[in-house]
Amino acid sequence: MLNSVQINARKLVLGGVDASFRAISYDLRVGKVVRPGGQLADHYVIPPQGIVEIVSEERLALPMDVAGIAMVKTSLSNQGLLALNIGIVDPGYKGKIGSFFVNFGRREQTLRKGDVFLRVVFHAVAQDAELEEPRPVDDDRYLADKRINMEANFGTEFLNIADITERFAKEQFEKYRTKILGLVASAAFILAALTFMLNFGNLLLVQRFLQPNDATRAELLRQALDRSNGDLAEENRALLERVQQLDRNLSSAIDRLEGTGGRIDQSEGGPLARPPQGQARP
Ligand SMILES: Nc1ccn([C@H]2C[C@H](O)[C@@H](COP(=O)(O)OP(=O)(O)OP(=O)(O)O)O2)c(=O)n1
Numbered sequence: 001m002l003n004s005v006q007i008n009a010r011k012l013v014l015g016g017v018d019a020s021f022r023a024i025s026y027d028l029r030v031g032k033v034v035r036p037g038g039q040l041a042d043h044y045v046i047p048p049q050g051i052v053e054i055v056s057e058e059r060l061a062l063p064m065d066v067a068g069i070a071m072v073k074t075s076l077s078n079q080g081l082l083a084l085n086i087g088i089v090d091p092g093y094k095g096k097i098g099s100f101f102v103n104f105g106r107r108e109q110t111l112r113k114g115d116v117f118l119r120v121v122f123h124a125v126a127q128d129a130e131l132e133e134p135r136p137v138d139d140d141r142y143l144a145d146k147r148i149n150m151e152a153n154f155g156t157e158f159l160n161i162a163d164i165t166e167r168f169a170k171e172q173f174e175k176y177r178t179k180i181l182g183l184v185a186s187a188a189f190i191l192a193a194l195t196f197m198l199n200f201g202n203l204l205l206v207q208r209f210l211q212p213n214d215a216t217r218a219e220l221l222r223q224a225l226d227r228s229n230g231d232l233a234e235e236n237r238a239l240l241e242r243v244q245q246l247d248r249n250l251s252s253a254i255d256r257l258e259g260t261g262g263r264i265d266q267s268e269g270g271p272l273a274r275p276p277q278g279q280a281r282p
Pocket residue numbers: 070085086087088089090093096097098099
């Protein structure tokens with residue numbers, strides 16, 4: 001691992017400042033901020049769950065026998081700002097360095113031009129193999145690619161909780177819409193059927209209380225017939241007595257007629273007694 005004197009002497013960092021040289025590393029500073037919409041800025045307030053991309057102020061200019069390793073700044077991590085693009089800087093790499101940052105904390109965090117954001121250590125690379133030198137990375141091209149990538153692939157929040165929730169809810173709704181509509185239709189049908197049956201039941205109940213059923217009607221008819229039979233029996237009995245009385249009167253009238261030799265005793269009443277002349281029989 002190279003020390004700061006070697007880093008400085010071999011001009012591994014272009015545009016560097018003394019304050020960023022550490023004993024065995026260099027602290028890269030923020031050059032440009034690429035906001036979630038892709039716009040360039042000198043600073044950005046990262047909301048909780050927010051994301052931003054940072055491009056270094058310095059350029060690295062590595063020869064083929066030096067490789068770099070970009071590492072997180074512990075102080076930023078402690079604030080909840082985590083660098084995602086840590087890793088190897090290939091031997092021969094010439095260009096700026098960039099990294100996404102996400103805010104895992106509960107509070108907003110600001111990154112601005114000049115802040116340190118990555119720590120780079122440098123290693124000597126053994127030269128016993130044929131290495132292909134990477135092509136230099138143009139600063140403007142590097143920045144433009146970062147902007148395009150940011151705009152195309154990232155939202156204001158790295159977790160995009162609102163978007164994810166909305167998309168998830170929409171997907172679930174689409175998935176279950178047919179089922180839900182079917183269930184609603186069935187529920188409506190069942191409700192309608194129950195309402196109808198309730199009304200029908202009420203009607204039957206009212207009819208049961210207001211109208212006599214067949215058994216009740218038969219009972220009423222039987223009582224009426226009983227009453228009628230009783231009346232007829234009574235009349236029959238009266239008529240029978242009357243007939244018997246008439247029969248008795250007739251017998252006694254005949255007896256008297258025979259006793260008197262065919263003369264009719266006008267003093268006797270009875271059914272066969274002749275009424276006086278000009279008087280109608282009752
Ligand atoms: N934070 C970083 C880390 C590295 N690099 C640069 C220097 C590296 O030499 C180069 C390639 O690094 P990786 O291999 O990690 O990235 P890729 O897999 O995208 O690159 P490649 O296309 O070379 O496979 O990217 C960078 O710009 N920013």
